[in-house]
Amino acid sequence: MGFFTALTDAMSSRQSLLVTGLDPNPEMLRSWAAHRGLGGSSLLSQARSWxxxxxxxxxxxxxxxxxxxxxxxxxGSAGVELLLEVRELLPLDLPLIIDIKHGDLNSSSAVAAYLFKTLHADAVTLNPLAGQDIAAPFLLYPGKGVLINCHSSNPAAVALQHHPNEDDPFYLKVVRESQRWGTPDQLLLEVGTSDPAILAQVRQAAPERFVMLRSLWGEEGNLQRLMASGLNLAGDGLLLPLPQNLLTESDINEQTAALKERINRMRQDHLLQKQSNLEFESEQCRIWPHPDQPALGLETSNASSEAEPLIDPELRELVIDLFDIRCLLFGEFKQASGAVFNYYVDLRQIISDPALFHRVLDCYAQVLRPLQFDRIAGIPYGSLPTATGLSLQLHKPLIYPRKEVKAHGTRRMVEGEFNEGETVAVVDDILITGGSVLEGIGKLESSGLKVRDVVVFLDHGGVHDTRAKQRLECNGLRLQAVLTLETISEVLETAGRISSKQAQALRHSDP
Structure with missing residues (x-):
């Protein structure tokens, strides 16, 4: 399991954004030890006990x-041994982030090997002033992460960080540039600030990145404003180190639990506020956003779930043919999101049937032609054949975001030629939660591209469950879908390919 997966799993299982900073500061240790009758022991012994x-x-x-x-x-060497002991003491499911803020280019490869192989760290903090090359040796290790230090809380750093002016400060240039060095699951940001305005600017510049703040020591009264500025649309994306003074108290467990609950209440309020502010344009509620476009599937996504879909005969025939070549299977299938569905759509089968593949491309093309875009991007890896075919059919250049970014060669996040500011239409095969497509779009946008439209062959949620669609809309994206599960179930049941029970199961599959 990689760092980012371990981190997000821990956030979910612990329902927490909190991070513990294990910093055995000698002054703090002496005070802590004295109150526990350990004042006569060595610093190393005190650190171990603490x-x-x-x-x-x-x-x-x-x-x-x-x-x-x-x-x-x-x-000394005993301190490093203590850090290895700390690694052993940590629960296996909680990641270890070594705070080193490394910035020396010449020693980076050796330091990366030491941290990841000897100390068994999962992630490391880096100083970005050497540029992309400082991150590359660390990103050579699969499943490891880096946190780029973009802003310091030290008052003396203002002269550098806010140069040349507040409209375009240096720290925001670091935020924008560092996003090109790695994917959101490889590269996070560290922002030392107690100023919600600074955090808000970082979040605006890096909406898809996880951000770790400085310790909350002395910032409890400012916490709600920091949360409002730093949380992403999902109500997470923010890591909050525990206040250092709390870590010397006798009731650490109780205080940490109380702080976690307080933060979670703020997260819930944040999500409710975001939801109440959402204003969806009526055009975004249509399967086809252009009134002059021929309707292949449902006329609108607001159609009643009881209404019979209006289905083009050619599309009806295509659905049946896809079923007959086993593109739709029934059983128990685990999706990339971890959810278990009672069906599986495998569009990879169509690439071996040129005639059928061409018909699928025609359906996509009818959706794409009225849209305004400069290039087509496929989400790796399943939709790349489709995106390639559409690129040839529509005479639009093809690009794609890499699933993983290489730490050698060009180290590009997006393959293919493009110019910053161009608009990209994103193509994928099926929309379930929206997670993979948003991750790909994050890489495109981090490379200076604009994305407005996402076109999928199948919208899993359809009219029954619009959560994934709303998730895209929250990010300023319009969803266009060739088919929904409602359409597929109606066609196959009418054609006698599936039973009423199977059709009912399809209509009520929950992501």
Missing amino acids: CKSVIEATSDHVCAYKPSLGFYQAM
């Missing part, structure tokens, strides 16, 4: 641990 007690008290309420390497190195 780390163990903090991990035990917080592991149920945080999603990651972040020790600063410098504190352990200051204790």
